[in-house]
Amino acid sequence: MTLEYNVPSLREECLLVLKVIGGSGCGNGPCPTVYETANGTILVQGFTVSGDSVELDVPPGESLVEIPRYVLERAMSAERPDDG
Numbered sequence: 001m002t003l004e005y006n007v008p009s010l011r012e013e014c015l016l017v018l019k020v021i022g023g024s025g026c027g028n029g030p031c032p033t034v035y036e037t038a039n040g041t042i043l044v045q046g047f048t049v050s051g052d053s054v055e056l057d058v059p060p061g062e063s064l065v066e067i068p069r070y071v072l073e074r075a076m077s078a079e080r081p082d083d084g
Contacts, residue, residue, distance in 0.1 A: 016037045016038065016039075016043075017037065017038040018035040018036070018037060018043060019035060019036045019037075020033055020034075020035055021034050021035065021036045021074075021075045021078040022034035022071050022072065022073075022074035022075025022078060023071060023074065024067075024068060024070075024071050030045065031045075032044075032067040032071050033045045033071070034067070034072060034074075034075035036078075042075075044065050044067060045065070045067075046065035047065060047066045047067070048063060048064070048065060048066075049064040049065065049066050050064070051064060
């Protein structure tokens with residue numbers, strides 16, 4: 001099943017069309033999910049992790065998120081239009 005969302009982009013003053021390409025399937029509201037945008041970039045929804053807690057210097061405007069490994073694996077195995 002393909003779900004598409006229109007969400008405001010933080011980098012540009014336009015809406016991004018999102019396609020779910022991997023999710024946890026938790027079924028109880030918003031859950032960790034990987035989205036592909038119409039321009040071929042990836043958005044990840046997950047649990048926020050502070051840079052300090054993992055000893056990383058995260059620049060302004062960037063965030064760390066944690067998702068289960070299988071969510072990323074589902075996203076990576078999703079069929080792409082170029083896959084034929």
